[in-house]
Amino acid sequence: MNKTLAGHKIGFVGLGNMGRANARHLHAAGAEVVVWNRSAAPAEAAVALGMKRALTLPDLAREIGPGIICLNLTMTEVVETVVFGVGGLIEGLSKEALIIDFGTTGVPETQTWSHRVNWVDAPVSGGQVGAEAATLSIMAGGSESNFQRALPIFQTLGQNITHLGQSGSGQVAKLANQLIVAQTIDAVAQALRLAELSGVDPALVRKALLGGFAESRILDLHGDRMVRRDFEPGGRAELQLKDVRLMSQLADSVGLDSPTLKNSLAQWEKLVHEKDLGDLDHSGLFRLYE
Numbered sequence: 001m002n003k004t005l006a007g008h009k010i011g012f013v014g015l016g017n018m019g020r021a022n023a024r025h026l027h028a029a030g031a032e033v034v035v036w037n038r039s040a041a042p043a044e045a046a047v048a049l050g051m052k053r054a055l056t057l058p059d060l061a062r063e064i065g066p067g068i069i070c071l072n073l074t075m076t077e078v079v080e081t082v083v084f085g086v087g088g089l090i091e092g093l094s095k096e097a098l099i100i101d102f103g104t105t106g107v108p109e110t111q112t113w114s115h116r117v118n119w120v121d122a123p124v125s126g127g128q129v130g131a132e133a134a135t136l137s138i139m140a141g142g143s144e145s146n147f148q149r150a151l152p153i154f155q156t157l158g159q160n161i162t163h164l165g166q167s168g169s170g171q172v173a174k175l176a177n178q179l180i181v182a183q184t185i186d187a188v189a190q191a192l193r194l195a196e197l198s199g200v201d202p203a204l205v206r207k208a209l210l211g212g213f214a215e216s217r218i219l220d221l222h223g224d225r226m227v228r229r230d231f232e233p234g235g236r237a238e239l240q241l242k243d244v245r246l247m248s249q250l251a252d253s254v255g256l257d258s259p260t261l262k263n264s265l266a267q268w269e270k271l272v273h274e275k276d277l278g279d280l281d282h283s284g285l286f287r288l289y290e
Helices: 017-028 040-048 057-064 076-084 107-113 127-133 144-157 169-197 202-209 217-228 237-254 259-274 282-289
Strands: 009-013 032-036 068-071 098-101 118-121 136-141 158-165
Touching (some): 009 017, 009 057, 017 040, 017 068, 017 127, 017 144, 068 144, 098 144, 107 169, 107 237, 118 144, 118 169, 127 136, 136 144, 136 169, 144 158, 158 169, 169 259, 169 282, 202 217, 217 282, 237 259
Parallel strands (some): 009 032, 009 068, 068 098, 098 118, 136 158
Antiparallel strands (some): 118 136
């Protein structure tokens, strides 16, 4: 990889499946990457690759100064705590620093945060596979100047990069994405189980459908997982539920009455809470139909 980020110092908070890969790509592109993670092992692994570890969030913020800090966190309340809570980044954050939030977080909260610090919401699509390959689709919201500051990082991590508009618009686009994903996983699960119950090989049905109008990445990747009953988590079902809740809240706030979204929410709630299967990959929604 070309050293396109040579001379840049970038903070990175959150080294889960997505964050680990993203931080590694930034490091490989020549950036000096300073990491923080709640648990020690992923941070120590980053250090072994040549990155630097900050022991506290304010220390990381002070180390980065007027530069850029990336967040790869799962929940809106976690972002709030990491940035603005006691012992959070805010205690050492430069007024010139820019925060990039790669997670899927609440729209109103994102808009509020952008009035307090320089902020770009940049949720991604492509999952762990896209993160590992640096082919993520990145949906960015924020001012034009902040987007341009973030662009070299986006170009290192992804391929389809879209600036949607002001703060919060990236999160709106991601929730639109997740609305399609959550309901398509359900449709694929039903279709393959229907085939199975009818005595037709679901693997062959999937193969046949991939050549037609129903073809999708979800049918391809998650359909394969469903056929093989392989639900080791890439994207966990409990996080899909979190996103469906966020999109339901957004739909309510803008007056969209969607019966299919309400049904989708009920299905994901059932999988995660009634069946206690939130640790499965989100393709594990198939289990509802077994």
